[in-house]
Amino acid sequence: MSKLRDHVPSTHSLFVFEAAARTLSFKNAASELNVTQPSVSHSIKTFEKHCGTPLFVRDNRGVQLTQAGRLLYEEVRTSFRRLEQRLETISDRGPKYVTFAASTSLAAHWLAPQLYHFQEEHPDVRIKVVATDRDVEPDHEIDVSVLVRPRDFESVNSRFVGDEIIFPVCSPAYLLSHSAPQTVDDLVHHQLIHSSDAFRKRMGWPEWVELAGGDPSDIKPNIVFNDYQLTLQAALAAEGIALGWSLTAQHLLKTRLLIRPFATEIKTDRAFFLLANEDESKNKKCKVLVDCTPPARAALREHGTVARLRS
Template sequence: MPMLRDLVPSTHSLFVFEAAARTLSFKNAASELNVTQPSVSHSIKMFEKHCGISLFVRDNRGVRLTEAGRELYEEVRTSFRRLEQRLDSISERGTKYITFAASTSLAAHWLAPQLYHFQEEHPDVRIKVVATDRDVEPDHEVDVTVWVRPRDFDRPSSWFVCDEIVFPVCSPSYLLSHPTPKTVGDILHHQLIHSSDAFRKRMSWPEWVELAGGDPTCIKTNIEFNDYQLTLQAALAGEGISLGWSLTAQQLIKNRLLVCPIPFEIKTDRAFFLLASEDPVRNKRIKPLVDWFLAQTSGLRS
């Protein structure tokens, strides 16, 4: 940058040159910059003298760029555009994203298939989905997130979404190629897909079977995934039966990508909650997304 300061008489001269080169008119450049035409002409002359080369050809028809002027204008135009975009993006006028932090399963199977509907209704709102393997607090980087907490959970800027209900799920193709289970005991004769998340407490197959009245001691864990999203992927691929959650599996079941092989479900004492930053200014900005999310999940609360 010290070298650039030596190469141009002033930063103002670059703005004058850009306006004059873009409009090919000292008069129009003066009007745009709110200065006089002689001021523009003088600034260009000083710039040319400083550079030691002519940038414009003056004649009776006006001005036009020399070859050196054209080369310089292309560089200045590109640099100004990049600088303008960067300054706009980091300023209050720049594009603001609403950041939604979610588990990989919620991001992949609930948000990803549906957010385009929200975008159609709110084309001016930009959403950034951040998949995370743990619960994060809404802060200056995260606007909205979903937690599972005891049903009496209550705090400002939080909304009850639905109860935590857990049930078996599998692909329709799996049921076509295996005996259809009719009881909890029958489930134990199938390939059960297991997961154990490090940072989120999820009900396991032994817990579910015991609560459903079955014998969990018969369960064998052949393969266990460390991310519930991988468990769902295996179920979608027809590899066996997984546990499904009321919110995460909502769209998969609605679209018949997964089905419930038996009509048994466990309702826990926990629930899904939508959380947002407690900053009132930010909450006003994210209100359309919150309203949309709650509307899309209203069927789970009926």
């Protein structure tokens, strides 16, 4: 049982104290709580006696909080607001969000750049982005997610976004201090940034180099990150060359924060799909979000060699 009951005469006294401390007026607090001013004064006196210390200083100009009163008010205000937000979340009266789950890198570099304009066009649709280190299908908590599935994947609640195309990326600053690789075999002379996600299967450098027609035997995983977002951050910081995914890298390429040092790419037999919650009560807003999500831009592909991975 909570010991809070030992520290307050009643839960009502907390509401009276909060109103009086916020308005610095017993009269205004009484009006807000729909009780009499003497009732508020009596409740505060009882609370002060229970606490063993004055909470208000009374004078001809009204009331002011004591040091103890200010400390208590800060805690009460924060706790009330936190409780209010939680109750709104679990009740039908709070704001309704479309919850979008994605990897950290997709959330940061694909979803986030679209949200400002989407919110301008659809102010009634509120979006909560949940970054996750594993694939999550829509359920009672998640409304929309973006997942990699076989290219021929079909579902009534899914939408094709773009093919999985993988290619080297680096920052312009990296190429200012390093000679640009001209072929796949030149990559062995560069610092390659590796990613090894615990819960997602990603193509690594050895597999990519082999599929692109190179020799992977000399590829050494000197730098390995367990989150692809960290891999991208290292590439942005000019630490080396990373593998870029068509969907994740499109905004970074468009803004020239990252570039492709040469054009070879691997198109796998997989693709990115949006999956929406099948709950009919949520379908309308989910559909607005899904329908407004643009497909990956084919223009990202530069002229050059395209190796295709067949199943």
